[in-house]
Amino acid sequence: MLDVSDEVRAEIGDEEAERLLTGDDAPRSYDCTSCRTPGDPETDRTSTVLFVGEETAVLAFAHAGCIPSQVVSVSEEQLQGAVRSITGDSPAAAGEAPAGGAPQNVPGGQAVLGITSGLVLIGGELHPALVVEPTAPIARPGTTGPGDDFLPLLIEQGFIPVTDTTELPSPLGGWSILLAAGQLHAVLQPGTEGGGQVAWWQAHQALSVTDGWRAAVNKTQRVLVYAAPVGSIGQQPREDLLRDALDKAAAAGKLVAASMPLAGTPGA
Numbered sequence: 001m002l003d004v005s006d007e008v009r010a011e012i013g014d015e016e017a018e019r020l021l022t023g024d025d026a027p028r029s030y031d032c033t034s035c036r037t038p039g040d041p042e043t044d045r046t047s048t049v050l051f052v053g054e055e056t057a058v059l060a061f062a063h064a065g066c067i068p069s070q071v072v073s074v075s076e077e078q079l080q081g082a083v084r085s086i087t088g089d090s091p092a093a094a095g096e097a098p099a100g101g102a103p104q105n106v107p108g109g110q111a112v113l114g115i116t117s118g119l120v121l122i123g124g125e126l127h128p129a130l131v132v133e134p135t136a137p138i139a140r141p142g143t144t145g146p147g148d149d150f151l152p153l154l155i156e157q158g159f160i161p162v163t164d165t166t167e168l169p170s171p172l173g174g175w176s177i178l179l180a181a182g183q184l185h186a187v188l189q190p191g192t193e194g195g196g197q198v199a200w201w202q203a204h205q206a207l208s209v210t211d212g213w214r215a216a217v218n219k220t221q222r223v224l225v226y227a228a229p230v231g232s233i234g235q236q237p238r239e240d241l242l243r244d245a246l247d248k249a250a251a252a253g254k255l256v257a258a259s260m261p262l263a264g265t266p267g268a
Contacts, residue, residue, distance in 0.1 A: 002026055002041045004048045005069035011050050011057065020048060027061060033181050034066035034262075035214050051180065060180070066218045072178070072263050073196050112136075113201050117184065117209045118239045119216060120224060120246075122168055128209075128217040129224040130177070130187070131242065132201065133233045148229050151256050157189070159227060159256035165246050169224050172258035175200070177223045179262055183208055187225065188263055197263070217262065226257045 002021055009017040019025040026041050033049055045064035050057055050071045112135045120129040137148035155161065158172045174190035176197065183206035188197035217223060232249045236242040249255040 001044060002046045002048065003064055003069045005071075007071045008048050008050050008069050011052065011071055012059065030061040031181070032066055033060040033062045034179065035063065035182060035218050037063075039063050067262065072180075114235075115184075115187075115201060115203075115207070116233075116236070116242065117207070117213055118242050119212060120165070120239075120243065122166055126212070126216050127168070127220060127222075127224050128213050129226060130184075131233055131246070132187075132225065132227040134230045136230055150229050151227070151254065154227055154256050159258045161253070162226070162246075162250045162255040162257045163253075165243070165250050165255075169226075169257035169259045171222075172225075172260055175225075175258065175260045176263040177217075177225075177260050179217065181206065182214055187260070222259045222261050224257060224259050226255060228255050 002023075004012075004017045004020055012020075016025065023041075028040070028042075030039050030041070030046070031037070032039050039046055039061065041061070047062045047064045047067055047069040049060045049062050049067060049069065051060060052071055052073050114133050114135060116131045116133075118129055118131065119126045121127075134150055138150040138153070140149040140153065151159075151161075158175075160170050162169070174197070176188045177184070178186040178188055185203055185206050186199045187201040189200040191198045226246060228246075228249045232252070232254045233242070233245045236245055246255060
């Protein structure tokens with residue numbers, strides 16, 4: 001019931017792959033690295049997922065219905081965060097609360113981005129969503145402001161202005177969402193000059209999401225990412241209030257969005 005893809009086999013070697021397939025090195029049970037519910041490779045179709053950093057690699061397991069066997073390239077820092085989440089060495093962030101990312105080289109320069117996770121109802125179906133809002137105006141690189149170029153810079157990256165929140169955002173090529181051990185680690189963007197993906201936003205520590213959010217992303221394999229300038233959305237305690245804030249930001253011309261696959265899945 002265990003699947004080792006060709007790319008995972010190429011990384012771990014034929015000998016280790018065979019030991020997994022024969023059950024010698026396979027776990028008796030595991031928590032799915034995507035949905036975090038228990039799995040048993042003897043009774044559940046199971047995928048091997050190899051997270052590869054600059055210096056280390058971690059083999060994890062997932063329900064085949066949640067994520068296919070694959071290699072996911074991440075930064076060493078992201079990988080260590082995933083290890084802590086898998087082994088339980090760090091406390092999980094609480095619920096759906098917004099959380100600030102570490103200062104990142106975002107398109108507008110150094111900034112702290114707050115991210116809120118929630119479910120958005122579109123066409124009668126719940127979609128997993130992330131709402132990104134900086135803690136301060138973001139100036140274009142090489143300038144000092146006082147303008148806020150956050151949305152124009154994102155539009156240049158391929159985000160689309162939102163005028164109607166009842167429509168699904170367009171896919172954004174090269175970007176993806178890193179979800180490991182059932183928690184949110186990073187939003188990844190294309191690297192420069194054809195290099196691998198780099199973190200556009202990264203959590204200080206992995207962020208927990210609700211069971212409903214995980215169930216929705218396991219179904220769609222895509223996350224809707226909305227972005228608005230500082231002060232447009234705020235910290236909304238309920239998803240209906242979050243949707244109202246998104247609607248108001250869209251009506252004011254202050255909302256852009258894109259849909260992104262999970263890291264390592266087709267289209268990433």
